[in-house]
Amino acid sequence: MSTTAASSQLGSSQVRPAERVGFGHLMLAEWTKIRSVRSTLWSLAIFVVATLLLTWLFTWLTVHALQTGRAPRRTADLVTDPVTFILQTGLGFGQLAICVLGALTMTTEYSTGVIRASLLAVPKRLPVLAAKCVVFASLIFVIAEIVSFVSFFIGKAVVHPVVDVSLSQPDVTRAVIGAGLYLTVLSLFALAIGSLIRHSAGAIATVIGLVLVVGGLLNLLDNYDWGRHVHDWFPPVAGGYITRIVPATDQVLSPWQGFAVFCGWTALLLIGGAYLLKRRDA
Amino acid sequence: MIEVRDLTKKFGTTLAVDHLSFSVQPGRVTGFLGPNGAGKSTTMRIILGLDHPTSGSATINGKPYADLPSPLRTVGALLEAKSVHTGRSARNHLLFLAQTQGLPSSRVDAMLDLVGLRPVANKRAGTFSLGMSQRLGVAAAMLGDPQILLLDEPVNGLDPEGVLWIRNLMKHLASEGKTVLVSSHLMNEMAVTADHIVVIGRGRLLADAPTEEVIARESGQSVRVRTPDPVRLTELITANGGHAVAAAPTENGNGDQAPMLTVTGLPAARVGELAASALVVLHELTPQLASLEEAFLELTSDSLEFGHMESEPDGAQPASERRRPESAQTTDGSIR
Numbered sequence: 001m002s003t004t005a006a007s008s009q010l011g012s013s014q015v016r017p018a019e020r021v022g023f024g025h026l027m028l029a030e031w032t033k034i035r036s037v038r039s040t041l042w043s044l045a046i047f048v049v050a051t052l053l054l055t056w057l058f059t060w061l062t063v064h065a066l067q068t069g070r071a072p073r074r075t076a077d078l079v080t081d082p083v084t085f086i087l088q089t090g091l092g093f094g095q096l097a098i099c100v101l102g103a104l105t106m107t108t109e110y111s112t113g114v115i116r117a118s119l120l121a122v123p124k125r126l127p128v129l130a131a132k133c134v135v136f137a138s139l140i141f142v143i144a145e146i147v148s149f150v151s152f153f154i155g156k157a158v159v160h161p162v163v164d165v166s167l168s169q170p171d172v173t174r175a176v177i178g179a180g181l182y183l184t185v186l187s188l189f190a191l192a193i194g195s196l197i198r199h200s201a202g203a204i205a206t207v208i209g210l211v212l213v214v215g216g217l218l219n220l221l222d223n224y225d226w227g228r229h230v231h232d233w234f235p236p237v238a239g240g241y242i243t244r245i246v247p248a249t250d251q252v253l254s255p256w257q258g259f260a261v262f263c264g265w266t267a268l269l270l271i272g273g274a275y276l277l278k279r280r281d282a
Numbered sequence: 283m284i285e286v287r288d289l290t291k292k293f294g295t296t297l298a299v300d301h302l303s304f305s306v307q308p309g310r311v312t313g314f315l316g317p318n319g320a321g322k323s324t325t326m327r328i329i330l331g332l333d334h335p336t337s338g339s340a341t342i343n344g345k346p347y348a349d350l351p352s353p354l355r356t357v358g359a360l361l362e363a364k365s366v367h368t369g370r371s372a373r374n375h376l377l378f379l380a381q382t383q384g385l386p387s388s389r390v391d392a393m394l395d396l397v398g399l400r401p402v403a404n405k406r407a408g409t410f411s412l413g414m415s416q417r418l419g420v421a422a423a424m425l426g427d428p429q430i431l432l433l434d435e436p437v438n439g440l441d442p443e444g445v446l447w448i449r450n451l452m453k454h455l456a457s458e459g460k461t462v463l464v465s466s467h468l469m470n471e472m473a474v475t476a477d478h479i480v481v482i483g484r485g486r487l488l489a490d491a492p493t494e495e496v497i498a499r500e501s502g503q504s505v506r507v508r509t510p511d512p513v514r515l516t517e518l519i520t521a522n523g524g525h526a527v528a529a530a531p532t533e534n535g536n537g538d539q540a541p542m543l544t545v546t547g548l549p550a551a552r553v554g555e556l557a558a559s560a561l562v563v564l565h566e567l568t569p570q571l572a573s574l575e576e577a578f579l580e581l582t583s584d585s586l587e588f589g590h591m592e593s594e595p596d597g598a599q600p601a602s603e604r605r606r607p608e609s610a611q612t613t614d615g616s617i618r
Contacts, residue, residue: 022384029381036374037367108367116332116365117375117422120357121382123331123348281333 026122026131033114034105034136043101047094048147055090055151059158066162081246082163083172086155087148087179088243094147098140098183099211102190103203105136106273110198119282129195129274133188140187145180152176171245171255178242178255182262185239186211189266195273211236222250232258235265283307283461284329284430289338291324291485298324300485301338306463308429311456313476313493314465317582321485322465323362326434330359342430354383358423362434362465364415365422368408372399372418375407376425383426393421412439420448430461437471449475469578473497483582496581505545505553508566512541518556524548540565 034040062078062085065071078085109115122128156165167173190207197203215237221227232238232252239262241248242255253261284306291299299321306312316322327333329340331347342350342357350356366375376390394400397417402410407418416439423431433452437445452475456462466472472479472493479496481489489496506529509515519526524547545553550569557564 025381025384029378032374032378032381033367033370036371036378037369039369112367112369113363113365114367114370114375116361116363117379118382119332120330120359120365121354121379123350123353279334281327 023127023131026127027135029121030128030131030135033132034139037108039104039108040101043097043104044143047097047101048143050097051090051094051147051151052154053090054093055086056154056158058089059086059155063159063162078159079163081244082155082159082165083152083169083175084244084246086152086159086165087175088240089155090151091148091179091183091243095183095186095211096208098144098187099190099207100204102136102140102187103194103197103207104200105132106191106194107198107200107203111200115282125277126274129270129277133191133270136191137184137188141180141184144183144187145177148176148179148183151179169245174255175243175245178259181259182239182242185259185262185266186236189235189239189262189269192266192269192273195277196269228252233261235262238262238265283344284340284342284432284463285344286325286329286340287338289325289328289340290336291321291328291333292336298485299328299335302482302485302487303338304480304487304490306461306480307478308461309456309459310477311452311462311464311475313472313479314463314482315469315472315479315578316465316467316482316488318467319484320482320582322467322482323434324485325482326359326432326463326465327361329432330357330361352383352426354379354385354426354428356426356428357430357432358426358428359432360416360419360423360434360436362438366407366415366418369406371404372407372410372421373403375418376421379422379425385426389425393425396424397421413441413444416440416444416448420451428460431455431463433462433464435465435467437466437468445471481578481581488581504570505548505550506566506568506570507543507545507553507557507564508538508540509543509557509562509564510540511562512543514560515543515557515562518560518562519543519545519548519553522548522552522556524553538565542566544570 059078062071066078109118118128119125152167159165165172167176190203193207193210194200194203197206215231215234218227218231218234218237221231228250229252231250232241238253238258241251241253241258244251244255286305287303289299289302290297302321302325314322314326324333325340328335329342329347339346347353347357373390373394376393377387380387380390391400391403394403397420399414399417399421402414407415410418416436420433420436423433431452433448436448436452440448449471452462452464456477464472464475476493479489479491479493480487481496507515507526512526512528516526524545526543526545529542529544548556550567554564554567556562557567
C-alpha cells in the first residue's frame with residue numbers, strides 16, 4: 001500500500017515483453033468473462049435440467065395417455081413423427097434459458113459498465129464482439145449437442161413401448177444434431193438482439209416474444225400462400241425445421257433451407273449490432 | 283504525451299467540448315480542472331476512444347487511442363463511471379483485462395497487492411465500498427505498467443488515507459517520467475498534487491499553465507480594507523500606484539457598517555503606512571491569501587454550466603465569456 005511497496009511492484013519485469021494482442025488472447029478473456037458470472041451457470045443449469053426433465057415428462061405423459069386411450073389427437077404426433085415430438089417438447093422450454101443467457105451475455109456489458117473496460121482494452125471494438133460470439137457459441141454448441149442427444153435417448157426409451165426410433169433411421173441423426181445447431185444459432189440470435197437493444201429486460205422480452213409469441217401468431221397466415229412464406233421465413237420458425245423428420249403442414253422450406261434462413265437473419269442482426277458497437281459512444 | 287487538438291464534441295445541440303486544445307507532458311502531474319459539466323469526462327473519454335469527437339483530434343504519442351497495438355500497456359485509465367461487473371470478482375475482472383493484453387496472471391496478483399485488495403480478491407465487486415471500487419479501478423489502470431495515466435476524479439469517495447495514497451502514487455509515477463492527467467473539481471486537491479493545470483469551463487480552455495502561475499495570476503495580490511473614509515483612502519492609493527474598488531458592503535462580525543475596499547497593486551503594509559501618514563482610520567486591513575480555489579472560481583465564474591446557460595442561444599456568448607480564453611493565453615505563449 002505504501003509508495004515504497006508500490007515502486008517495487010510497479011517494476012515492469014512482469015509486463016514486458018510487449019506482444020501484439022491476438023484473437024486467441026481475446027477469446028481467453030471472453031471465456032474468463034463468461035465463466036466468472038453466476039448468470040451463466042444458472043442459465044445453463046436451468047437449460048439442462050428443464051430440458052431433460054420436461055422431455056421425459058411430456059413423452060411419458062403422452063405415451064401413458066396413448067396406452068390408456070385418453071388423448072387420441074396428441075398421440076398422432078408422437079406416432080407419426082416421434083423424433084420431432086421428443087426434440088420439440090423439452091427443448092422448446094429449455095431454449096428460453098438459452099435466449100435469456102444470450103441476451104444477458106451482451107446486455108450486462110452495458111448495464112454494469114464493463115463495456116468501457118472491454119473497449120479500453122480492445123479499442124478496435126469489433127474483435128470484442130467477434131471473440132464473444134465465438135466463445136459463447138462454442139460453449140452453447142457443446143452443451144446443446146449433449147443435451148439434444150441425451151434428450152433423444154431419454155425420449156427413445158420412453159416411447160419404446162409405442163414406437164421405435166433410432167439414430168439409424170433416415171434423417172434422425174440430422175434432426176438430433178440439428179437441434180443442437182438450432183440452439184447454438186438461437187444463442188447468437190439472442191446475443192445479437194442484446195447488442196442492438198443493450199438493455200437486459202428489453203432484449204430478453206424481445207427475444208422471447210419473437211421465439212414464443214410472434215412465431216405462433218404467424219401460423220394464422222397459413223391459409224394464404226404468401227402467408228406460408230412469411231411464416232417460414234420468420235427466423236425461429238425457419239430454424240426449427242432442422243429438428244423435424246416429417247415436414248410440418250404447409251412447410252415451404254426444407255430443413256437445411258430453414259436453418260440457412262435462420263443463420264442469415266442472425267448474421268444480419270450481428271452485423272447491425274457490430275455497426276452500432278463501432279458507431280456509438282460507449 | 284497526450285495531445286488534444288481543436289477538439290469539439292456535440293451531444294445533440296449541447297456543446298460539451300468546444301474547440302479545445304492542450305497537451306499533457308510526461309514527468310509531471312497535470313491537473314484537469316473544471317466545474318461539473320465542464321467537459322472533463324467527455325474530453326477524457328474521447329482521448330480514450332470511448333466517445334467519437336464531432337471534430338478535432340486527440341492523440342496518444344501521436345496516434346489515436348484505437349491505433350495503439352496493446353493499449354493497456356501504453357495507457358491506464360480510471361474512469362469516473364463504473365466499469366466493473368458487480369457479479370464478477372475483483373481477480374476475474376483484472377484477469378480478463380490482463381488476458382486481452384497477453385499479460386500473465388502474476389501481474390493480476392501484483393496489482394491486487396499494490397492496491398491492498400488481495401484479501402477480498404475473490405469477492406464479488408458488487409459488495410465493494412466506493413473506496414474499494416476506486417482501488418480496483420486503479421489496479422486495472424496500472425495493470426499494463428503504462429507510461430500514461432488518465433484518472434477521472436480518482437479521490438472521489440476515498441477516505442483520507444486513500445486520498446493520500448492516490449496523491450503519493452500520482453507523484454511517484456510522475457517522478458518516474460510517466461505522463462499523468464488527473465481530473466478533479468476539487469481545487470485544493472490539485473493545488474497539492476498537480477505541477478501543471480489545465481482549466482476548462484463549458485468545454486473551453488480557460489488556462490493551461492504551471493499551478494503556481496495560475497494561482498498568482500488569477501487571484502493576484504489583493505488587500506481588503508475597511509474604512510469610514512473610503513474617498514480619501516482611494517485617492518491616496520491611486521496616487522501611489524495602486525488600485526482600489528469598492529467591495530460589496532458586507533458587515534463584519536462586530537456589526538461594522540464602514541465601507542470596504544479591495545486594493546490591488548500595493549502590499550498590505552504599504553496601504554497601512556499610507557493610511558497612517560494621512561491619519562485615515564482603518565477598521566480592517568486583511569491581505570487576501572491566494573488559493574487555487576479562488577483562482578478557479580475567478581476563472582470559471584463566467585462559465586458555470588447551471589448559471590445562465592439556458593437563456594443564451596449558442597453563439598450568443600456574453601462578452602465576458604469571449605474574453606476569458608484570451609486572458610488564459612497571456613502567460614503561456616504555447617497555447618494556440
